Amino acid sequence: MRDDDSRLRRPGPWVAVLALCVAVGAGAPAWSQARDSARYAVTAEDLAAGREALGSLAVRGRAPSTGYERERFGQAWADVDRNGCDTRNDILRRDLVATVVEDCVVLSGTLDDPYTGVPIAFVRGPGSADVQVDHVVALSDAWQKGAQSWTAQQREAFANDPANLLAVDGPANQEKGAGDAATWLPPLRGYRCVYALRQVRVKAAYGLWVTAAEHDALNRELNGCVVATVRPP
Secondary structure (H helix, E strand, O other): OOOOOHHHOOOOOOEEEEEEEOOOOOOOOOHHHHHHHHHOOEOHHHHHHHHHHHHHOOEOOOOOOOOOOHHHHOOOOOOOOOOOOOHHHHHHHHHOEEEEEEOOEEEEEEEEOOOOOOEEEEEOOOOHHHEEEEEOOOHHHHHOOOHHHOOHHHHHHHHOOHHHEEEEEHHHHHHHOOOOOOOOOOOOHHHHHHHHHHHHHHHHHHOOOEOHHHHHHHHHHHHOOEEEEEOOO
């Protein structure tokens, strides 16, 4: 499955990190936070696109959650791209390394968890919930910020869009729940910029709105992004 945002997750070996915090007036980060931020540095172009996307989002109050059910977004983990594999296994195969796959089902692999920074050994079975596939923009959040007016087909496409899906630490995902950026951010501070970029790009692509508090939180994280530079040849 294609993930247009995959380049935002980890810079390749051609990237040399310029540890430049964009935030004005922010204090010097702790060494570990600076290291994590450098690891998830983004290009100036991606940051500019993220700022533009954030600026395009309408700022409104949250609509009631009345009527929300997971089923409103279609069958969980459908095969919407008709490649013979369900969306969950597609995302596990994309985000895990050293995977063992049988008939589209990911049996095992290792996740370098972006939410906590801790590697997780995934083995299908009783411990499968240790790794979960998160909707970066939660379905309930989308429902309260524009998705109520969508068709069933649009909601199913949203629920299975790889740009809005990420394999992550299960407990961190449970802690997030349906939270938006105003109420929950990844524990790994260095990843928050990339997380905010994903959220604004997904919301802009689908015409979802944000609350004032959410807008401020997203803007704060974009202001804290670390910009990467390309090493000269």
